[in-house]
Amino acid sequence: MLKGLNANGPFWAETADHLVALGVQACRPDMRAYTDPFIFRQNEAEARGRYALLPIVHTLDHLAMIPADSPITDVELMNEPNINAYSPDRFGGNMARAATAYADAIRPLMTECARRGFMPWIGCTDNLDDRSLRWLAAVLVHLPSDAIYGVSFHCYTTDPIARRAQLQQFKSLVGSRRIICTEFGVNVKRKERYGWFHLFTRVVLTSDAEALRLLRAFFVDFEGIGCEAAYVYQIVNSPIDPYFQYGIADHDANGWRWKPQAACFQAQCSAVR
Numbered sequence: 001m002l003k004g005l006n007a008n009g010p011f012w013a014e015t016a017d018h019l020v021a022l023g024v025q026a027c028r029p030d031m032r033a034y035t036d037p038f039i040f041r042q043n044e045a046e047a048r049g050r051y052a053l054l055p056i057v058h059t060l061d062h063l064a065m066i067p068a069d070s071p072i073t074d075v076e077l078m079n080e081p082n083i084n085a086y087s088p089d090r091f092g093g094n095m096a097r098a099a100t101a102y103a104d105a106i107r108p109l110m111t112e113c114a115r116r117g118f119m120p121w122i123g124c125t126d127n128l129d130d131r132s133l134r135w136l137a138a139v140l141v142h143l144p145s146d147a148i149y150g151v152s153f154h155c156y157t158t159d160p161i162a163r164r165a166q167l168q169q170f171k172s173l174v175g176s177r178r179i180i181c182t183e184f185g186v187n188v189k190r191k192e193r194y195g196w197f198h199l200f201t202r203v204v205l206t207s208d209a210e211a212l213r214l215l216r217a218f219f220v221d222f223e224g225i226g227c228e229a230a231y232v233y234q235i236v237n238s239p240i241d242p243y244f245q246y247g248i249a250d251h252d253a254n255g256w257r258w259k260p261q262a263a264c265f266q267a268q269c270s271a272v273r
Contacts, residue, residue, distance in 0.1 A: 002026050002229035003265045008033045009043025011235050016050050023265030026052040028231045031062035040065050063112050074119040077106045080126040082135040099138030121152040128155050128166035150178035171225045184218045185233035185246040186211040208260040215264035
């Protein structure tokens with residue numbers, strides 16, 4: 001199973017050799033971060049010979065930004081559409097309408113992927129809860145049965161029993177389709193509500209050592225259902241939200257400091273199991 005990291009070009013270009021040393025085999029950039037195709041081509045060149053790239057594409061223009069001679073073979077069609085542009089909430093709560101709209105929106109992208117020889121990954125749900133799986137099921141119904149695509153998903157369920165149950169539900173839904181997890185991670189400093197009607201808020205801390213253990217456990221479970229790749233979220237913490245701390249590294253004017261959980265890529269899944 002390929003082990004990847006969510007990181008955009010400026011970060012992977014600056015840390016390319018160190019990411020390789022950590023065991024990162026692929027990076028997942030969002031093409032919305034690039035307004036200048038030249039910048040993407042520069043960043044893409046930095047990745048060549050080091051690790052694979054899985055670009056998130058939202059438009060035909062994004063696909064056009066990928067150089068004709070690029071070694072890129074796979075692309076992901078949008079990011080968490082089930083809670084963003086194609087959320088049922090944007091369609092009056094109508095799950096079927098939202099899923100159909102997403103399926104219609106990605107058809108031209110899938111056609112262009114076929115023309116250029118890219119493997120498209122669809123779905124990319126924000127998690128594997130019941131609502132997300134129902135949305136995905138509605139999408140799959142509206143895609144041709146003979147269409148060539150894989151199914152991607154995100155998973156942030158840290159409880160192993162609950163996570164394995166979700167993964168089995170997902171696997172039953174997609175059948176023999178190829179699958180990858182494009183986001184999973186551990187928030188080491190988060191807020192949670194508790195008490196009567198969830199009126200109170202507290203901060204929950206997770207140690208770096210525990211985060212490393214949890215990330216390795218994720219890898220094991222993903223490999224167990226046949227995932228071809230899994231991408232850790234993410235390279236650095238949110239710069240604006242102090243309670244959104246998923247980063248495996250700290251980055252500031254003094255440079256890069258890699259946290260213990262950055263070692264997660266080096267564990268052999270079969271050995272951990």
